[in-house]
Amino acid sequence: MRTVPAVQGVQWAIAALRILARHFGLLITLALLLVLLTQIPLLGGLISLLFLPALLGGMVWAVHQIQNGRRPSLGALFKAFDGTHSISSLVALCLPSLGMLLLLAFAVGGIVVASVGGDPAKIQAMRQDPIMLLAALRGHLLPLAILVVLGSLLNSALTFFAVPQVMLRNQTGWMGMRQSLAAAWSNWRALLLLVGAVFGLFFATVLALQLLLIAGGSLGAWWRDLWLLLLVATLYAYSAVLMYVAWHDVLDESPTGPALTTSSEIHAEM
Secondary structure (H helix, E strand, O other): OOOOOOOHHHHHHHHHHHHHHHOHHHHHHHHHHHHHHHOOOOHHHHHHHHHHHHHHHHHHHHHHHHHOOOOOOHHHHHHHHOOOOOHHHHHHHHHHHHHHHHHHHHHHHHHHHHHOOOOHHHHHHHHHOHHHHHHHHHHHHHHHHHHHHHHHHHHHHHHOOHHHHHHHHOOOHHHHHHHHHHHHHHOHHHHHHHHHHHHHHHHHHHHHHHHHHHHOHHHOHHHHHHHHHHHHHHHHHHHHHHHHHHHHHHOOOOOOOOOOOOHHHHHHHO
8 A cells, every 4th residue: 555645546547537538438328327227216315225235346446447458348347246256245235335324314303303302193294295394403513514524424434445346356345344444544534635626626627517408498498407417427437547546646656557656757747
């Protein structure tokens, strides 16, 4: 494991953007297929909860193939299911997300029960009326927001490096999460700058999307739905490339492979 300078976080964002732009057609097609899978009635929610790390792992594997001079097929998205990987290890990577959702559900449930004194009829009425629920939660929004932010940070730290580590190095889910947490802790400055760079890119993309939606407003709802679909797919594709780029710089111990911008090069430039 390597500890890189903080500026490397920005370099990761730039390198991932370049890779995505260079291979946009293939990567966006894989991402669109992933998004469509999550929209399947009844099964889509299950896929999002349990198999999203495995599908993202397939996209990370596709990026790895691209960076090593090979062109993956659309089947790369399902690489985790072909028997060469432990699907249980990849499914285990969804546990931090599930844990955060359960903790948030318990917190909201506790607030609701306390606000109505445990009255079952009022609890049922609140479940059916979002306005009543929001009123009950209004005085607790700050603690809930803090819980969501902390939970999201922990979830990201446990899985950001773990997806490529499990997918490309056949680590167990638990070992991958432990290594990811250690790598995130050692490189928190780079990750902090990475978050800032990604938020900047996201806001610029959303602004461009708003302009496109306004320009095509007369075309109807399908125009809006099309661009929103492309936005979500692009976020998935960029996330997979970003995971690979950061992992390659911090945890990849292979003697061969394409050179990305490394910490030593950053030092040389500085």
